[in-house]
Structures are given as C-alpha cells and as structure tokens.
Amino acid sequence: MLQVPTSVDGFLAQYGNVVVDFAITVVTFLVTFLLLYKIGKSVLVRAVKRGLNARQFSSAVVSLGSSIAAVIAVLGAVAIAATVSGFPAILSAFATIAGALALGVAFAAGDIIENFVAGIFILKDKPFTVGDYIEWDGNNGIVREINLRVSKLDTFNNEQITVPNGDLASAVVMNPVANDTRRLTFDFGIEYDASMKDAREIIIDEASKIEGVLADPAPAAPVTGLADSAVVLNGRLWINPSETGAGGVKNQWIENVKRRFDAEGIGMPYPYTELTGEIDVNTRDIEAAPADD
Structure with missing residues (x-):
C-alpha cells in the first residue's frame, strides 16, 4: 500500500532524488533545445537563403525555404534535446505524432501539395x-x-x-515569345494560270512594308503545295515578339496582300468540284405500259 508522507521532510526524504533528477532533466532539455534551436535556425535559414538566392529563385521561394528551414530547426532541436536529456518517451511520441500528421496532410492536401511543388519548379525552371x-x-x-x-x-x-x-x-x-525572333506564316492560294513570280513578289513586298518585320531573316514565299483549285505559296516573315505583336502584323499582311492581288488581277480561288459526263434517261413506251384496271 502506498504511504503518503505527512511532512515536507518526509516528502523530500522519499521523493527528493526523483524531484531533483526530473528538474535536472527538464533544465537540460530546455537549455539544449534553446541553444540548438538558436544556432540551428541561424545556420539553416542563412544557408537556405544564400543557396536559393545564388540560384536566382524568386523572393516567394526564398521566403518559403526560410520558413521550412526554421521548422526543421525546431524539430531537430526538440529531437536532439530529448535524446540528450533522457526523454526517450518524448522523442518516440514526437515521431509518432509527426508521422501521423504528415500522412494526414499528404492524403488531405495531395492536390495542393502537387500544385505547390509544381509552382516551385515553374519559378525555378522559368518555362514562361x-x-x-x-x-x-x-x-x-x-x-x-x-x-x-x-x-x-x-x-x-x-x-x-x-x-x-x-x-x-x-x-x-x-511559349511563342520566349526567343528573340518568331516566324509568322500564312498560305496564299492563287489560280493555276496566275504568275507565281508576281504573286511571290507581292507577298514579300507587302511583308517588308509592315513596321516591325525583320529584314534578316528576310520574308519569303515558296510554293509548298498544289491544291485541287490553287497553287499554294507559304508566305513567311519574322518579327521580334518582345517588340512587335504577332496578331496585328499577320492581319495587316493578309489584308494588304489580298488588296494587291485584287488590284493586279491575281485570283485567289476557293475550292469547288466540277462534275463531267452524261446522264442517259430511259423512258418507257407509253403504249406498252399496262393499262390501269
């Protein structure tokens, strides 16, 4: 049967060593934790910031990395301090709780974590x-x-x-605007009896007149196809996408070429189908037809 001491002296005599040992353990844990956390946080955060900045990550990624480094410093300080002070139970419970939390977060926030990691790679790799x-x-x-x-x-x-x-x-x-130059193309169809040379000169000339079109590489218009109703010339021009809008240049080019073709009598036919042959219509002899009853 447990005997409860009836005085302070009796309590100290019975539990004094236990209290002292526990107090020493707690103090050791707190001192070790504070020292390790302070040193670990300073070293880890500084190293993470220096490494991310050296690789030219964005400020958002640097801030995130610093926060993660601080959390790691806390977890590491708790684990080491518990080991040094002789708190194996705390360390075991801490590992169990941390594992359960990590598993729960992974299942509950799988898509968020995926997008989060993808955002880091986008900011790092810079595909755009x-x-x-x-x-x-x-x-x-x-x-x-x-x-x-x-x-x-x-x-x-x-x-x-x-x-x-x-x-x-x-x-x-x-990413059409990632490089210094970008090619724009359009297929111009002309009639089979039209002059390919004249059509090519018009296409190249109208492209060269547009502001923002580069002289090198020069505009071109090779024949790239013989369609059912037209000879196809693939007009090509180059722009600097960081300085010139592709849509405006292409629209102006097509309109100007169409206007020149009309003025100089170069037709731009549309697809059509022509049927040739004959139809034989047979009629029955009315007199040979059976009479109605």
Missing part, C-alpha cells in the same frame, strides 16, 4: 515569365501572376484564367 503569351492543352493567355499554387492569365478578351500550377507543369506549354 510574367508578360509572356503561352498556349497549353487548347488554352492560351498572357501570364499576369505566377504564385506558388496557381498562375493567373488574361485572355485576349480580357478574361482572367486561374490555372493550377500542376496543370501547367504536366502539360506541353508553347
């Missing part, structure tokens, strides 16, 4: 930047914001699109 026009999976838009979870784009109709970064990271993204 703010202001770029991109196309992916039948969609297109001008990039306005790149956040860690989603990216925001504007369509040409001034509609905002919010896209999870996971979709952009896993899709084939075409």
Whole structure:
C-alpha cells in the first residue's frame, strides 16, 4: 500500500532524488533545445537563403525555404534535446505524432501539395515569365501572376484564367515569345494560270512594308503545295515578339496582300468540284405500259 508522507521532510526524504533528477532533466532539455534551436535556425535559414538566392529563385521561394528551414530547426532541436536529456518517451511520441500528421496532410492536401511543388519548379525552371503569351492543352493567355499554387492569365478578351500550377507543369506549354525572333506564316492560294513570280513578289513586298518585320531573316514565299483549285505559296516573315505583336502584323499582311492581288488581277480561288459526263434517261413506251384496271 502506498504511504503518503505527512511532512515536507518526509516528502523530500522519499521523493527528493526523483524531484531533483526530473528538474535536472527538464533544465537540460530546455537549455539544449534553446541553444540548438538558436544556432540551428541561424545556420539553416542563412544557408537556405544564400543557396536559393545564388540560384536566382524568386523572393516567394526564398521566403518559403526560410520558413521550412526554421521548422526543421525546431524539430531537430526538440529531437536532439530529448535524446540528450533522457526523454526517450518524448522523442518516440514526437515521431509518432509527426508521422501521423504528415500522412494526414499528404492524403488531405495531395492536390495542393502537387500544385505547390509544381509552382516551385515553374519559378525555378522559368518555362514562361510574367508578360509572356503561352498556349497549353487548347488554352492560351498572357501570364499576369505566377504564385506558388496557381498562375493567373488574361485572355485576349480580357478574361482572367486561374490555372493550377500542376496543370501547367504536366502539360506541353508553347511559349511563342520566349526567343528573340518568331516566324509568322500564312498560305496564299492563287489560280493555276496566275504568275507565281508576281504573286511571290507581292507577298514579300507587302511583308517588308509592315513596321516591325525583320529584314534578316528576310520574308519569303515558296510554293509548298498544289491544291485541287490553287497553287499554294507559304508566305513567311519574322518579327521580334518582345517588340512587335504577332496578331496585328499577320492581319495587316493578309489584308494588304489580298488588296494587291485584287488590284493586279491575281485570283485567289476557293475550292469547288466540277462534275463531267452524261446522264442517259430511259423512258418507257407509253403504249406498252399496262393499262390501269
């Protein structure tokens, strides 16, 4: 049967060593934790910031990395301090709780984590930047914001699109404005009896007159096809996409070429089908036809 001491002296005599040992253990844990946390946080955060800045990550990624480094410093300090002070139970419980939390978060926030990681890779690899026009999976838009979870784009109709970064990271993204030059093409169909030389000169001349079209590489218009009703000349010109809008140049070019073709009598036929042959219509002899009853 447990005997309860009736005085302070009796309590100290019976439990004094236990109290002292526990107090020493707690003090050791707290001192070790504070020292390790202070040193670990300073070293880890500084190293993470220096490493991310050296690789030219964005400020958002640097801030995120610093926060993760601080959390790791806390977890590491708790684990080491518990081991040094002789708290194996705390360490075991801490590991169990941390594992359960990690598993729960992974199941509950799988999509969020996927988009989050994809955002980090987009900011690092830079397949596109703010202001770029991109196309992916039948969609297109001008990039306005790149956040860690989603990216925001504007369509040409001034509609905002919010896209999870996971979709952009896993899709084939075409960035027409990533390079210093971009080629624009259009197929011009002319009649078979029209002069290919004259048509080519008109296409190249009208392209050269448009502001923003580069002289090198020079515009061209090779014959690329013989269609059912037209000879196809593939008009080609080059622009600097960071300085000149592709849509405006292409529309102006097509309109000017059509106007010149009309003025100089070069037809642009549309597809049609011509049927040739004869039809034999047989009629029965009325007199040989059976009479109605």
